[in-house]
Amino acid sequence: MGGFMAKNLLKKGYKLTVFDINKTAIDNVVSAGAKGAESVAEVSQNSEVIVTMLPMNQHVLDTYTGKDGIISSAKKGTFLVDSSTIDPSVSQTVFKAAQKQGLRFVDGPVSGGVIGAKNGTLTFMVGGSKEDYEASKSFLEGMGSRAVHCGDTGMGQVAKICNNMLLAISMIGVSEALSLGEKLGLDPKILTDIVNTSTGRCWSSEVNNPVPGISPTVPSSNDYAGGFGTSLIAKDLGLAQAAATRAKSPIALGSLSHQIYRTMEAHGLGGKDFSVVYPFIRGENVKK
Amino acid sequence: MGGFMAKNLLKKGYKLTVFDINKTAIDNVVSAGAKGAESVAEVSQNSEVIVTMLPMNQHVLDTYTGKDGIISSAKKGTFLVDSSTIDPSVSQTVFKAAQKQGLRFVDGPVSGGVIGAKNGTLTFMVGGSKEDYEASKSFLEGMGSRAVHCGDTGMGQVAKICNNMLLAISMIGVSEALSLGEKLGLDPKILTDIVNTSTGRCWSSEVNNPVPGISPTVPSSNDYAGGFGTSLIAKDLGLAQAAATRAKSPIALGSLSHQIYRTMEAHGLGGKDFSVVYPFIRGENVKK
C-alpha cells in the first residue's frame, strides 16, 4: 500500500525520500521519481513530514522509538504520521516519545484497502490535536480523498478497529443469513434484494456480498481472491480484542468473530478475502 | 397490528368481517366500519380472502387446522394469507392442508412494525406460487406499500427470519463497537459518523442507533421505550435457530445473539426496544 500512497504524493508534486526493508519496494517508487534512502534515519534527516505504514505494533515501536529510529534522528518540528493499523496504546506511547523530542505526531490509519491506495480514495482516520489534524489534512488528502478528525492521539486507531470489528461481525452475519436462507430453499439473490431494502442491510450485503455471482466484480465471484484478507481482518480483530480486554468492555460477537477468522486462518484461508466465511461455514472447498 | 391493518383495508373500501379472542380489539375495528364475528368459523364462512396475524406456531396451527378452524369452514377457492411470523415448516403444513380442501394459501409476514401497520407502509414477504402472489398483491398493498415475492410456500417466513437474525447480529455488533470506542475515549457520535460512511455501516448504525442522544427520535433516546421489543426479536431468533438446526446450517453469531437476547429477557428487558443491548453490555440501568 505504501508504494501506491507514495506515487499519489509524487503526482501531486511532493518530493519524497522513501525507505522499506524490501529493496524492490524502494526501487519501484524511485522509478516514479522518489529518492531512495538506505535507512529510516536517512529518511528522518531529510524530511519535514514522515509517513509510515507498517504491519504490527512492534514494527512501529522499533521504527519510531528504536535506536536510529525516527524520533532520535528527525529534526525538531518534523511532522509524523503513522498510517499503520495498530494498538491505540502504542500510538499513544509513540506520541509521548515524539512530543518529548519536539516532534508532532498523529495516528492516521486508513480505510479503503489496496484499491483505495492505488486510486487515491483512502479515508484517513486521524487521532491528534485539532491543530495537528488541520496541519496534516492537505498532505493526507494528497494520498486519499478524505481525512477525518476522530479525537486525541490513538482515536484514529480506535475508529479503525471498532469499524473493522463491526465489519467482521456484519460479514459473518450476512453469510450465516444467506446460507441459512439458501438451505431452507430461498435464492440468495432474492434474499439479498430483500435484506438490502430492509433492516438487515449493511455494507457486506450491499457492496461485498459473500455469495458467488450476486455481485460479479467482488472477490466472492472470483474464488475469493483479492479484497481484504482473512489474516488482515483477524489481525484487526486481535487489536480490538486486546483493547477491549484492557478497557474491560464486553465484545461477545466481536470475540467470536475473531475466533471464527482464526479458525479459518488455521484452515489455510488467510490469503482469501474475508467474505470466504460463506463457503467456510458451508464446508465448501475454495480454489486455492 | 391487526387492527391497524384492518383499518387501512376499510379506508380502501374493502368490506371486512373481523375476529380476535380479545373482544376490545374487535370493537375497535367494528367502530371503524367492519363487521364483528363471534368465531373464526364465522369469518371463514363470510369471506373470500382471509388474513391472519397471530403470535406463535401453535396459534396458527389451531386457527387453520383445528376443529372449526379456517380450513374446515372456508368456502372452496377462498384465498388465505397468514401474516404471522412463524416457522416456515408450519406455513408449509398449513398450505398442504389448505390445498387439500381446495383453498389457496400464501405466507406473508411483514416488516415495518406497528408504525408501518398504522401508516400503511408495511412490506409483505410473500411465499407461494407466482399466481397466488400475483392474486394477493392488490389487497396486500391495501395494507402496506409493497409485497415482494420470495419464492414457494414458507419462503416469506424464511426471508423474514433471516433478515431479522441479521438485524439482531448487526444491532449487537453496533452496540459492542460504539461501547468499545467510548470506553477507549472515542465519542460515539463521531464513531457513528465514521462508521456510517465506511464499511461498518448498517441499518442499526444509521437508523436505530443504540446510543442515547445520537438520533433524538429513536427508542434509545427515549429510555428504550417503543420500537421492536427484545422479546419479539428473541422469538424470531428462536425461529431462525429451530430452522437452522433442522437444515444443519451453522449460525454461530445468530445463535449467540439469540442467547444474548434471552439473557436480557431474563434480566427483565423483554419489553424494551432491542437496542437496549447497548446499556445491557455496559451494566447500565435502564428506566423501567
Place this chain on the structure above:
Amino acid sequence: MGGFMAKNLLKKGYKLTVFDINKTAIDNVVSAGAKGAESVAEVSQNSEVIVTMLPMNQHVLDTYTGKDGIISSAKKGTFLVDSSTIDPSVSQTVFKAAQKQGLRFVDGPVSGGVIGAKNGTLTFMVGGSKEDYEASKSFLEGMGSRAVHCGDTGMGQVAKICNNMLLAISMIGVSEALSLGEKLGLDPKILTDIVNTSTGRCWSSEVNNPVPGISPTVPSSNDYAGGFGTSLIAKDLGLAQAAATRAKSPIALGSLSHQIYRTMEAHGLGGKDFSVVYPFIRGENVKK
C-alpha cells in the same frame, strides 16, 4: 444399539419379540433366540413390556401414536419404555396418549454408548412416576448396570440432553486448552496431567482425551474412529437448544458448541468421534 440391548435381555432369560425396519437387524437378534415380528403391532400384541430405541422425535411419535402404532395395538396394562434420545416434550406427549389407553410409559434414554450396550453397562435415566420407575428397574437393569430415577415423565430426556450439552462444552474446552498450550510450547501430555489434578479436570480430559497418543485406547489415538459421533452430539445439542428456546433459558456456550459441531458436520466430520474438534480447530486433516 437395540441389538446389543436385546441380546443382553435374552441372556438373562427374557423372552423377546423384536422388530426393526431393517430386516438384517431382526435376523441378528432372532439368531440369538428372539422371535421376529413383521410389524410394530405384532410386537405390541405379544408383549407385556415394550422397549423402543429410535433415532428422532418423528420416529417416536409415529411408532407410538401412529396408525397401527404401539399405543393403538398394545394390551391394556402394557409397560412401555422409550430409550431414544428425543425432545422431553415428545416423551410427555407419548405418555399422555399411552395413559389414556391404560398403558404405562417411562422415558429411559441411556448413557454409555454402543460399548455400554454391548457390555450391559448402560445407565438408564428414567422419567416417570416413582411406581413406574420401580416397576421398570429390574428389566432395565437386565440391559444395563444402573437405572436412575430423574423425576416425572420427560425428566430422563432432560437429564440426558443437559449432561450431553455439558459434555460437548467440556470436550471443546479441553481441546481449546490443550491446543493453546501446545501452540505456546507446552506438551499436551504434561498439561493433561496438570489439568487432571487441578480445577480444569473433567471426563473429556481424563477419559476421552482428544489429543492423539495421550490415551492409547480412545478414538483420538485411532484417527478419531468409533466413539460418540459428531452428528450424534450435534443432534443432542439441537434437542438441548430447542428445549432451551422453549424454556427461555440462556445457554450461550451450549449454543456455540452446537454451532461448532454443525460446522464440523458440514466439513464432513459427522461420522468421527466428537473429540475430532481438536484437529478441526487446528486446521489439521483427519484420515477419513
Place this chain on the structure above:
Amino acid sequence: MGGFMAKNLLKKGYKLTVFDINKTAIDNVVSAGAKGAESVAEVSQNSEVIVTMLPMNQHVLDTYTGKDGIISSAKKGTFLVDSSTIDPSVSQTVFKAAQKQGLRFVDGPVSGGVIGAKNGTLTFMVGGSKEDYEASKSFLEGMGSRAVHCGDTGMGQVAKICNNMLLAISMIGVSEALSLGEKLGLDPKILTDIVNTSTGRCWSSEVNNPVPGISPTVPSSNDYAGGFGTSLIAKDLGLAQAAATRAKSPIALGSLSHQIYRTMEAHGLGGKDFSVVYPFIRGENVKK
C-alpha cells in the same frame, strides 16, 4: 496471598525479608518473625532466594527490570521465583534479563487460592530448566504441597492460564446445564448426581457447584461470597486470550467465557465467586 505464603515459610524455619507497597501487609508478616524492608532493592540485597507475587504484567516488569528493581540489585546467583499469574511472554522477558545478570529465574504461578496459601496446600506450576526446577522444589514446597515441572520458562504460566480457561468454560457449562434442567422441571440436585457419575462431570459440578444448597460449604451456598473472584478469572481469561491471539490459536468457548465474565463484571459482580454466573444467566439478584 503473599502474607500466608510467607508465614508458612517462617514456620518451616526460613529467614525472610519482606516488602509490599502496603505497609500493613509488611507489619503483618514482621509480627510473625520476618524482617521488614523499605524497598524491593533492600530485599534483593539481603536474599538468596526471592519470591514475588504481584497482580499484573506491568507490576512484574517494573519490580524485576525497573530502576532499583530486583535484577539490577540482586547478588549474582540469586534464585528468583515469580508466582504471579501473568502473560508467559513477560516471564520469558524477565528470565532473559535475569540470566544476563547471572541470576536464576523460574515462573511458578499457583493454584489453590487464598485457602491453599493459608493451609500450605498450593500447587506450584514451574517453568524453567530441569535444574532450576529441582533447585526450587524444596522451598516451594515450604509454601505449598506440590511443585510440578511444566517445561521451559513461561510454561508454568501457560499451564495456569490454560487450566483456568478450561475451568471458566466448565463452570459456565455446568451453570447452563443445571439452569436449563431446572427450567425444564429437573431438580438441580438430582441432575448434579447424574452428571457426577456420567460424562458431564467436572470439578465445577463436583466440588464448587454453582447452585445454592447443593454443597453447603461452597460460595454458592453463601451468597457467592469468598472463593475465586469473577474479576480474577476474567483477568486470567484475558491472559489466555492475549496468548491465543499471539499464537493464532482459536479459542471460541474460551473467548466467549471471557466476554461473559466481562459482562458480569460490568454488572457489579466482580467481587463474587465465579460460580455467580448461575444466577446471572437466570437474571436473579445476588446479595451484594
